[in-house]
Amino acid sequence: MKKEFKVISQIIQNDKRVLDIGCGDGTLMEYLKFNQQNDVRGLEPQKDLVQKCIAKGLSVIEGNAEKELIQFPKKSFDYVVLSQTLQAFLFPDKVLEQLLRIGKQTIVSIPNFGYWKVRLQLLFKGTMPMTKNLPNEWYNTPNLHMCTIQDFVNFCNKKNIQIDKSLCLTNEKISEITNSNMIYKNIFSQLGIFLIQ
């Protein structure tokens, strides 16, 4: 299991209800279900991945978060998880609104567009950046709304979203983002992970 999922699972307390948006093949769900006794549900737009999840005994619904989240009642999950998908939505702000409505707490991770390798590629090569976390070309990337760690924090402040935890991943190492190290973290982190409500 990738480091990001380990970090997310450590944030989630045992025996809680979790909704994983864009759960993929259910790796995180499976871990939470069997190791932390979490009651997990998933939402995934790709049929083949939904079938994989069902085969593992995971309750996953085929569907698109931009349309489907409205059906879940208010605060019906202790945690809603959105891993590296926010940037792929047509209306990330609307999706985030739904996540905050459904979950008592929400965990969002974003690939950081402020990462130095990304900045350098655009600055010196003059091409759209491609990295481990952003492996696609500009013409086939699913990402529509890239943002930086700083952008996300600014957004939360603007929308009065409470940030309970800000973490970042740099070469598989986890560290905390604070007000004083923000500029530095926004350059050297590949991924931001936030616990918000």
Place this chain on the structure above:
Amino acid sequence: MNRDTKNIKKLIVNQSLDLDCGKTIKNFPLAYETYGTLNKSKTNAVLIFHALSGDQFVTHINPITKMKGWWTIAVGPGKAIDTNKFFVICVNVLGGCMGSFGPREINPETGELFGTTFPVITIKDMVKAQNYLLEHLGINKLLAVTGGSMGGMQVLQFTSLFPDKTYSAIPIACSASHSAQNIALNELGRQAIMADPNWNKGNYFKTNLSPNKGLAIARMVAHITYLSDKGLQEKFGRKLQVKGNLKFSFDADFQIESYLRHQGSVFVDRFDANSYLYITRAMDYFDLTKQFDGNLASAFEKTKTKFCVISFSSDWLYPTRENKEIVIALNACGANVGFVEINSDKGHDSFLLDVPEFLKTLNEFLNSIYNEINNEKRI
């Protein structure tokens, strides 16, 4: 249709059953079949609900019609619903014509066949009746209930009536309330039967004539609704019975015509026209949302069952949208639900045909439930 159902498994239900129509029935027969072996702890039972034209003979050779069971593709040793692992039960529905209490049974009060004096049956009545068989078999909790089409409606009704009587439920290609289009199509079938002079207001058993033409037309109409435009086009297109020759008549020139005629003619050999009226009526009356004052989520409020809802992309009779309403309701009450739409060109009939992705999903979901139950036992 003429047949002897004396030598098939039957339970005579001694208790009385209050039907939705207000009448009460008792001492009525329920014909059923089982496959596989019930384990000692009675935790491996799967109850399958059949659809409109189905019966209790899910797999192997149907002893009455001598044809393959209607879900042989999915049920049997080593199949998606593996009878080496699971104890499969299927009951002929109330109102049916394969040995259960239906319009072909004798009315003890008159000594004559019921015909249209048989009480109007609902999906809820069917499900309540089948619960008597579970009690008779001593099964407190099923591993799964499943069924497609009207079978799926029974799955929904069952899980709503009995929130803790099955570990899992797989409603397939169905709806929580029968749509106007489906009522319209059923009405077309019923009118075809009733327009046949042999129907004789349902008393055809007195004349020894059967409304075969009407029933065949009903089946032909229904059969089209089970397929898809694309499926029909690919299979038949404009292919002719006799190559290159239009007959300039009303004989069956096109292969699709003779196919439908064939479907109609074989159906009348195995199905009773009055049963067709009663069962389609039960489907039309099905509205689980209305049973709960317009809020489908309340139908599943107490459920402890794990659901896996399955629909098919080309099914226009019970489209994905209607299946998804069930998923939405289950989510709204916090139930445990998964959902997948299977890609298939085969229309509503997909659940009865060799659609590998579907059979795989069915198999893997059931196995995951089987493993969950057995792991629980180990702890």
